[in-house]
Amino acid sequence: MSAAIDNYIEELSSHLSALPAAERQDVLEFYREFLLDADFRQIEAISAELGTPKQLARKILADYSLTPAVIENNQSTGDSTKKTRNNSSRRNFQIMWWILAGMFAAPIGIPAIIVLVALIIALVAVVCSIIVAIITIIVTTFGTGFYLIFHMGTLLFSSQWATACFYMGISFICLGIGWLTLLLGISAVRFLSKKGVQLARYLGNKFFSKHYYRTKSNHEGGQ
Amino acid sequence: MAIQMPTRLLDGAVLSFLQADDLYGYALTQRVQSVVDVSESTIYPVLRRLKKDDYLSTYDQPYQGRNRRYYHLTVAGEQLLQEIQTEWQEFSLQINKIMGETK
Numbered sequence: 036m037s038a039a040i041d042n043y044i045e046e047l048s049s050h051l052s053a054l055p056a057a058e059r060q061d062v063l064e065f066y067r068e069f070l071l072d073a074d075f076r077q078i079e080a081i082s083a084e085l086g087t088p089k090q091l092a093r094k095i096l097a098d099y100s101l102t103p104a105v106i107e108n109n110q111s112t113g114d115s116t117k118k119t120r121n122n123s124s125r126r127n128f129q130i131m132w133w134i135l136a137g138m139f140a141a142p143i144g145i146p147a148i149i150v151l152v153a154l155i156i157a158l159v160a161v162v163c164s165i166i167v168a169i170i171t172i173i174v175t176t177f178g179t180g181f182y183l184i185f186h187m188g189t190l191l192f193s194s195q196w197a198t199a200c201f202y203m204g205i206s207f208i209c210l211g212i213g214w215l216t217l218l219l220g221i222s223a224v225r226f227l228s229k230k231g232v233q234l235a236r237y238l239g240n241k242f243f244s245k246h247y248y249r250t251k252s253n254h255e256g257g258q
Numbered sequence: 259m260a261i262q263m264p265t266r267l268l269d270g271a272v273l274s275f276l277q278a279d280d281l282y283g284y285a286l287t288q289r290v291q292s293v294v295d296v297s298e299s300t301i302y303p304v305l306r307r308l309k310k311d312d313y314l315s316t317y318d319q320p321y322q323g324r325n326r327r328y329y330h331l332t333v334a335g336e337q338l339l340q341e342i343q344t345e346w347q348e349f350s351l352q353i354n355k356i357m358g359e360t361k
């Protein structure tokens with residue numbers, strides 16, 4: 036067994052650690068067998084055929100992210116539903132990242148990359164500003180609410196009942212708004228991550244059907 | 259060549275080779291590459307997807323102290339192949355009307 040093949044597969048494996056074990060095993064076995072059959076002796080020769088382990092790993096991960104069933108199966112193995120829901124947001128962001136990384140690994144022109152980067156920056160900016168706005172609302176409403184409750188306490192001791200009642204009302208309103216925003220914010224993040232994955236999958240499918248199944252000559256860089 | 263192989267036809271090509279013979283990854287890749295210019299990393303995603311949708315099944319056979327995984331066309335795979343063949347016949351017929359058949 037060639038050491039070059041072992042090294043290549045080992046490095047490929049290290050880039051695929053995020054995949055479910057069974058899937059990783061399957062793809063690694065496929066490429067190990069492929070390389071043994073092709074009888075490569077040098078790692079340079081392997082990279083010329085398949086790309087570097089990192090490039091190949093990106094293609095593999097992007098491909099997994101585009102096929103929903105595999106990811107969904109993996110999610111349903113979570114023991115408690117709450118845990119699964121929490122994981123799903125994180126998982127969604129991971130899927131988006133895989134698709135994007137896969138896009139960058141594909142041999143595309145500079146203009147396409149610029150458009151892609153601009154699009155991503157714009158999307159990230161929008162999402163971030165929404166999240167910042169939500170956090171600001173939560174912090175200010177909770178802050179004001181608790182401050183007024185504290186203030187009300189001191190007013191009660193000085194027997195200014197009317198003002199105390201007024202502050203109490205305001206503080207409850209603030210806390211209520213804060214709480215509602217918190218709940219809305221959580222579902223908004225969940226919603227955005229779900230839509231984000233759908234968008235990424237849609238773009239990914241468009242993109243990869245055009246660039247992924249590339250010809251060998253293009254794959255090697257000679258447009 | 260500016261015309262690229264669509265995924266659907268790539269599926270068809272893979273299914274078609276497997277209808278003739280059960281093949282292992284490298285042999286299949288070689289055959290596909292003998293007909294169309296696709297990169298090596300293109301074949302695994304196709305096989306994985308077709309297998310996931312039960313168009314293919316696999317079995318292992320020992321070879322020189324290791325295993326080779328053979329891909330086998332299922333009944334559903336044969337049906338899909340027929341579908342793709344029909345689609346292609348109709349499509350190529352229409353395009354040939356415009357482009358004109360050679361000779």
